[in-house]
Amino acid sequence: MTHLPLYQQLLDSCAALLLLLSFAMLSQRRVVALVNLYAVQGAVLAATTLLLAWRTGEDHLYVSAALTLALKVMLLPWLLHRLIRRLQVHRDTEPLLNVSGIMLVGLVIVVFAFSLAQPITRLASTATRSAIGIALAVVLLAFLMMITRRKAVSQVMGFLSMENGVLFGAMSASYGMPMIVELGIALDVLVAVLVLGVFFFQIRERFDSLDLHHLESLKEHQ
Amino acid sequence: MHRLVHPVAAPFPMLLIGCVGLLLGWTVIGLAGLVRPRSVVLAGRLLFPLGALLGLALALLAGASLLGGGIERLILPIGLPNLPMHLRLDPLSSIFLLLLGASSFGISLFAGGYFRVGEGTAPGLLCLQYHLFLAAMGLVLIADDAYSFLVAWEVMALASYFLVTTQHRIAEIRRAGFIYLLMAHVGAICLLLCFGVLQGGSWHFTFHAMRSAHLSLGWATVAFALALLGFGAKAGLVPLHVWLPEAHPAAPSPVSALMSGVMLKTAVYGMLRVGLDLLGRPVWWWGLAPLILGLFTIVYGVLFAAVQTDMKRLLAYSSVENIGMVFTGIGLTIVFAGSGLKVFAALALLATLYHCLNHAFMKSLLFLGTGSVLHATGERNLGRLGGLIHRMPWVAWLTLIGTLAIAGLPPLNGFVSEWLLLQSFLFTGHLPHAFVNLLIPMAMALVVLGAALAGYVMVKFYGVIFLGQPREAALARAQDCGWLERIGLTWLALGCVALGLFPLQVIRALGAVTQQLVGAVVPQSSSHWWLLAPVPERSVSYAPLVFLTATLAVVLMTVLAVRLAYRQRERRGPAWDCGAGNLTARMQDTAEGFGQPIRHLFQPFFQIERELPEPTDRAPRYRVVVRERIWRLMYEPISGAVEGLANTAARLQQGRISVYLLYSFLTLLVLLAVALIR
Amino acid sequence: MNAIDWITQVLEVVVAVAAAPAFLGWLNQCRAWLQNRRAPSLWLPYRNLHKLFHKEAVIAASASPLFRIAPYVVFGTMVVAAAIIPSMSTRLPLVGSADAIALVGLFAAARMFMTLAAMDVGTAFGTLGARREMMVGFLAEPALLMVIFVASQISSSTALPVITDHLASGHLGLSPGLAFSAVAFILVLLAENARIPVDNPATHLELTMIHEAMLLEYSARHLALMEWAAQLKLFNYACIGFALFLPWGVARAHIGPMGLAVAIPALAIKLAVAGAALALIETVSAKMRVMRIPEFLATAFLFAVLGLLVHVLLKA
Structure with missing residues (x-):
């Protein structure tokens, strides 16, 4: 057994926790629980950033951690909870594929992501090199979640989770992105959620439902 | 590419001559059946038990050869001019001859009591086909050139074809026989081509020549693929398994037992012979094909077994699952052997061989059990059976042993081979191929899922046939089996128990085979004769005897404690009917019902x-x-x-x-x- | 192997057999408190067992000997299982004879006998319970095995004491693979012990029951043994959980016989916490539909597989 230093073990654990949360989101039917899981994922991400900041001593990572905490653990979940209360969607309908099937596909995706990340991992010299595969897997799993859900809210959750994966990947590869990019992304996400919130109301007003298959009727009939 | 260790050949092939004599003996017994073809007494009471004794003798000879570990060769001037018959007895042949002899002893005894008048083919003719089948399987195992191998292989296929179509007046059975023959021949063509490739331009078709032939990687791969197809078709590897669920229910039960318990193993023998012996040291990625096909076969077989309603079809699919286990083991062996990890390869090979032995005993036992049920009730459909433990206690209790064994429960034999297979899977972290390391957890998950599902299947099999209340009135007249059948069943059940309780002794005996095929033996890190600890660098161990003793002691102590502390008042009453009254046997779960979750999932x-049925139907079906x-x-x-x-x-x-x-x-x-x- | 090891071995079995009903009693108490009900006594399970042992047994007319053997076999296997789980010490003489795979096999054997006995009488309830139990089992069993394999990959052994020893020795810290398998293990524990999201131990409603349906025909001492075995099973599962995920406090080889003085209170504390946690889970979740159970267990199984995968991946 290799004896990894403590911070490395902590990082690995955080990475695994992120993946675990991604799978938990994939298997979760209730929208409220989905938001909570998202908040936890944000918290883990913040913890990881903090850990890296402490390890590398780079100041901007502290800021990034604080930003993540404020935005992803507090603000966005709060917004989403409010949205859900007002829209009264608590439960997604049956996903397009049953949960076991989705999980199985997810498993294959993880293997795929890791095989893909293998060559990159060998090149990377940063402390978090084993995490690149996980970041990729988180992104792909979020994608999978967006594909398999019907309700618009769950799809947005997938989108947000994907952004978490991207951020984590960036951190694993190069200790985070430049500050300005990170700020921009954070703003983007915030705006996206606000816009999508408005969008939800519009959809519901139009179709009396948030089920996205109603949008299929918008296509032109030949 | 050659094996380094060549055990010195014995000067005089005594054991091999003995084996040939026994195979000839089987042929003579078969021919003797033709003297009075209509006589059940001659065939059943004399010839079949005699054949059984020859089987036992064969098992003893093979065991002696296995313990000696030597190689014996013999050239018989039979056949075409300049094409003598090469025979060879080495550890690999010996272990499969042992399997053939030991399980055929039980099956032949059972068959002596089983065959009766008026079932299609006359008993005398059946006796000839049956013993020819046995002799041909024996010859397959000792053949040392492609020519005699293929001749024996074809005799085996033909003899078993005629046995399958014993009741040839039924169109369905003729169809089953046809599918079997067809698949057998597709397989045989692949084998013919495979040997054609293996001779490697020397145009000598002895196995010795094939071992020393130098094949390019491409041709060796082609030969391996052809062997996998040919032997896979015989063994029942998905998707070449289609004949199995047709032929097994059609054949008389002792024949099903022989086909499932022994004949499928000759295909495994062939695969091992070609893959690990004739081709020299295998390339590691060859192993992925049997590994993946084997895993798929496990899940496929067991899922279909779970939804069957015909008891023999259910067992046939269960055989498919077990063959999947065996091929998974073969695949793992090849991956290890090709990567140069000899000891691990030996462990995986050990699991494979052990599972072959186990399956020969437990599946024969179960097939014979269904044979007795079939004779007593005339019914193969699970939906019309039930409650037979009261009427047929011998069959029921002996079959229970087979059921528990095949479900992989300790301390019986099915568990040992699963344990060994899982242990060899747990090693794969050492493999130098990253991608395979990723696949292994999934493979392991499929193996354990298959094993757990086998438990489901077996509860269904046993519970619906033997437990509960009889679903048809006619079942109340069922008779237990006769004494010859009882001896046969008991022998096989004892085999299951012994293989489960004395794994260490079996593994020692198998050491010669692993030494021959992969050049290593599984080291034994423990000095105790009862403790199985195959892997020195990992502290893993298993001691079934201690385990059994502890469980029995606890159970006995509980019985005694309850007896002593409390008065044993007890009475019989009707089963709880929820106050509705009028509980009938038709309210029990049917076989279809028991398989419903699997069907649904x-x-x-x-x-x-x-x-x-319509809601208003008076007699809903x-x-x-x-x-x-x-x-x-x-x-x-x-x-x-x-x-x-x-x-x-x-x-x-x-x-x-x-x-x-x-x-x-x-x-x-x-x-x-x-x-x-x- | 010296005398102290044998004493520990016997002590462990005796404690398991004796404390198992109390653990269930504690769980029920916690649940009652959480649900604002008055809690039953901690000793209620003991009184129940005592009462059942005294009663006259009624055996269905259509029952075979298998029906009467099964309770003893099921109870016996659970006791042997308790002997090979290192709940107090990792130096157990019996442990060499059966590793974790054999332990899972032992649980499977108990399940097999229980389902066969349930089918033996031939009522609709018995067979229905047996079918559902096997449906739970065929996914829970491999899931448990995969959970154990994660730990055994880390410590390169399938023997539970060695795993516990290795994990407790601390130089490993946190292992990502174990996080996954811990989640999977909790799901399996709930399913295997007929706890709430999967089965309701308090109900006899035919639409939902699994475990109770199998025991409907049992009465008196046979029922007592079956119930005791179920309590032991819960206790054993909790101890497996401690051995894999909370290995601290167990007496280990180099700690010596004095370790027991620490191990027994440690076990008591862990059990108390685990009982409360289980009660909490049961309180906040609702019983699910029967055909949802495979999905629940498939999730557990896949989590365990994922745990193994993550372990292999992060190690590479």
Whole structure:
């Protein structure tokens, strides 16, 4: 057994926790629980950033951690909870594929992501090199979640989770992105959620439902 | 590419001559059946038990050869001129001869009591086919050149074909026989081509020549693939398994037992012989093919077993699952052996061989058990059985041992081979191939899922046949089996128990085989004779005897404690009927009902036809038929293509003799032209 | 192997057999408190067992000997299982004879006998319970095995004491693979012990029951043994959980016989916490539909597989 230093073990654990949360989101039917899981994922991400900041001593990572905490653990979940209360969607309908099937596909995706990340991992010299595969897997799993859900809210959750994966990947590869990019992304996400919130109301007003298959009727009939 | 260790050949092939003598003995017994073909007494009471004794003798000879660990060779001047028959007895042959002899002892004894008058083929003729089948399997195992191997292989296929179609007056059985023969021949063609490749340009078809042939990687891979196809078709590897669920229910039960318990193992023998012996040191990625096919076969077989309603079909699919286990083991062995990890390869090979032995005993036991049930009730449909433990205690209790064993429960034998297989899987972290390391957890998950599902299948099998209340009134007249059948069943059950309780002794005996095939033995880190601890660098161990003793002690102590502390008042009463009264046997779960969760969960696997009764139906009948999609996805297109091709070729058939002569003439001309050009 | 090891071995079995009903009693108490009900006594399970042992046994007319053997076999296997789980010490003489795979096999054997006995009488309830139990089992069993394999990959052994020893020795810290398998293990524990999201131990409603349906025909001492075995099973599962995920406090080889003085209170504390946690889970979740159970267990199984995968991946 290799004896990894403590911070490395902590990082690995955080990475695994992120993946675990991604799978938990994939298997979760209730929208409220989905938001909570998202908040936890944000918290883990913040913890990881903090850990890296402490390890590398780079100041901007502290800021990034604080930003993540404020935005992803507090603000966005709060917004989403409010949205859900007002829209009264608590439960997604049956996903397009049953949960076991989705999980199985997810498993294959993880293997795929890791095989893909293998060559990159060998090149990377940063402390978090084993995490690149996980970041990729988180992104792909979020994608999978967006594909398999019907309700618009769950799809947005997938989108947000994907952004978490991207951020984590960036951190694993190069200790985070430049500050300005990170700020921009954070703003983007915030705006996206606000816009999508408005969008939800519009959809519901139009179709009396948030089920996205109603949008299929918008296509032109030949 | 050659094996470094060549055990010195014994000067005089005594054991091998003994084996040949026993095989001849079987043939003579078979011919003796023709003296009075209609006599059940001659065949049943004399010839079959005699054949059983020969089987026991064969097992002893093979055991002696295995412990000696030597190699014996013999060349018999039989056959075509300049093509003598090469025979060889080495540890690999010995272990499979042991399997053949030991399980055929039980099966033949049972068969002596089983065959009766008026069942299609006359008993005398059946006796001939049966013993020819046995002798041919024996010859397959000791053949040392492709020629005698293939002759024996074909005799085996033909003899078993005639045995399958014993009740040839039933169209369905003839159809089953036809599918079997067809698949057997597809397999045989692959083997023919495989040996053709293996001779590697030397045009010598002895196995010795093949071992020393130098094949390029491409040709070696082709040979391996052909062997996998050929032997896979015989063993029942998905998708070549289709004959199994047809032929096993059609054949008489002792024949099913022999086919499932022993004949499938000759295919495993062939695979090991070609893959690990004739081809020299294998390339590691060859192993992925049997590994993946084996894993798929496990899950496929066990899922279909779970939804069957015919008890022998259920067992046939269970055989498919077990063959999947064996091929998984073979695949793992090849991956290890090709990567140079000899000890791990030996462990995986050990698991494979152990599972073959186990399966020979437990599956034969179960098939014979269903045979007794079939004789007593005339019923193969699970929906019309039930409660037979009261009427047929011998069959029921002995079958219970087989059931528990095949479900992989400690301390019986099924558990040991699963344990060994899982241990060898746990090693794969050492492999130098990153991608395979990723696949292994999934493979392991499939193996344990298959093992757990086997438990489901076996609860269904046993519970529906033997437990509960009889579903038909006729079952109340069922009789327990006769004494010859009891001895046969008991022998096989004892085999299951012994293989479960003394794994260490079996593994020691198998050491010679692993030494021969992968050049290593599994080290034994423990000095105790009862403790199985195959892996020195990992502290893993298993001691079934201690385990059993502890459990028995606790159970006995509990019984005694309850006896002493409390008064044993007890009475019999009717079963709880929820106050509704009028509880009938038809209210029990049926076999269809028991398989429902699996049918529901794995729906995409099956092609299901359901017939639901109307709500107002006075005599409602629920019917559900589960078919394999593979027929439509694979076999129907193939048979369609073949038929189309045949129709095209049929245009040649003109019916006029002069046209046919023209064909011959043209052929002759073309051949002459070719000869001229060369 | 010296005398102290044998004493520990016997002590462990005796404690398991004796404390198992109390653990269930504690769980029920916690649940009652959480649900604002008055809690039953901690000793209620003992009184129940005592009462059942005294009663006259009624055996269905159509029952075979298998029906009467099964309770003893099921109870016996659970006791042997308790002997090979290192709940107090990792130096157990019996442990060499059966590793974790054999332990899972032992649980499977108990399940097999229980389902066969349930089918033996031939009532609709018995067979229905047996079918559902096997449906739970065929996914829970491999899931448990995969959970154990994660730990055994880390410590390169399938023997539970070695795993516990290795994990407790601390130089490993946190292992990502174990996080996954811990989640999977909790799901399996709930399913295997007929706890709430999967089965309701308090109900006899035919639409939902699994475990109770199998025991409907049992009475008196046979029922007592079956119930005791179920309590032991819960206790054993909790101890497997401690051995894999909370290995601290167990007496280990180099700690010596004095370790027991720490191990027993440690076990008591862990059990108390685990009982409360289980009660909490049961309180906040609702019983699910029967055909949802495979999905629940498939999730557990896949989590365990994922745990193994993550372990292999992060190690590479």
